[in-house]
Amino acid sequence: MNLSNPEPANLGGMAWETTRYYAVTYLVGLLIAIVGWKVLGGLQVWEWYICAAICLAVVALSWVVKSMPPRFWAWLFVGMSSAILIACIYNSYLMAQVGGRFLAPLIGFKLMAIAMAVAPPRPTWTGYTVIGLCGLLPVLFLVFLPAALRPGVSVLEPWHTLLYTVIAAFLLRHRLKAIELEKSLATVQAQKHAMNELAQIMLALRDLTNTPLQAIDLTAALLEKGHLSSEAAAAHLQAALAKLRDLSHTLESYEGQIDWQVATPSFRAKRLLGDKARRNRLSTYSKRD
């Protein structure tokens, strides 16, 4: 199993969000379970109350302290999930005692494993860890379950639950890869958009400089042949320079967008443009290939 998926740069925020999201989701699930059990037969549900209190505490904690390291939120998430799984084991034990009412054995483990695959938690290892617990705990439960209670559990268990966890692990892996792919595509799209904008600015620059350059060129030729008075030549040159100055003022508005952390403070403009153009050509060729 591949556990080396690259983690996103804002892992801290994502780990916090995962923990909070799952705390709320678990809380909703637990409330459904509590109401369900009550309706089904009035079994004691105090373990679900404890889990609900834990989830509520995690939600509250996530509101109060947000700036904890990703590792803190990751372990909190795994701990909260483990608490619910332990409650599931206890509940399964009670249900095994009842036997006949045990219509959907170990359903909590299956649901939690599938939830990890559908909404992958961050960091990625937490998802695989919880899925692992969803597979391991039912096995241990059935190993240590008293022989007298074994008939109360379906003969398909724990293999049925294990199958769920294996499928969930594959789904999680696939989902994480899909998320990475989506992210890469979004990055490529953003880069393409930025390049297109840059190309448009460069074209506009070229357009705006060409007319005054043409005027300077013609003025120089006419001066050289003595067909233009120095006053007239100066007027034409001033007009051309005024256009170039206007352009320079327009470009000043773009200066604020330069990130000097990334850009080189001292550079040679011609070399810079040459480098950018060469890189652009290379990327165009690689796209064609």
Added chain:
Amino acid sequence: MRKTSILVLDDCEDLLELTVCFIEKLCGCTVVTARSLADVQRQLETVLTCELAILDINLDEGQPNGIDVYNWMRANGFQARIVFLTGHARTYPLVTEAERLGDVKIFSKPLPASTLIKIVQNEPVEP
């Protein structure tokens, strides 16, 4: 002997003035100037006597462009050479459209003075 007459269309007043001066002084031709399609339409009879038309592709915003002028001139019987001047890139849609016309040459600004002389004197010159 009648002097060669040339139509120059450009929306930039300063450049138009310089081009006229350049062509008249250095090529010895007479120049008919226009800043828009409306200007060309007003001078139809004079324009039809020109032996060359130098048209700027991109005119004022919201105005008919150089290709519109080309189409109007061809539709009204102008059969002489037409050359487009543009400060825009080759990928600019209007330039691409002009390239498809076939019977025109497109030159990029800034054009060297020597090239402009060759264009006016109908000497071979590559865009």
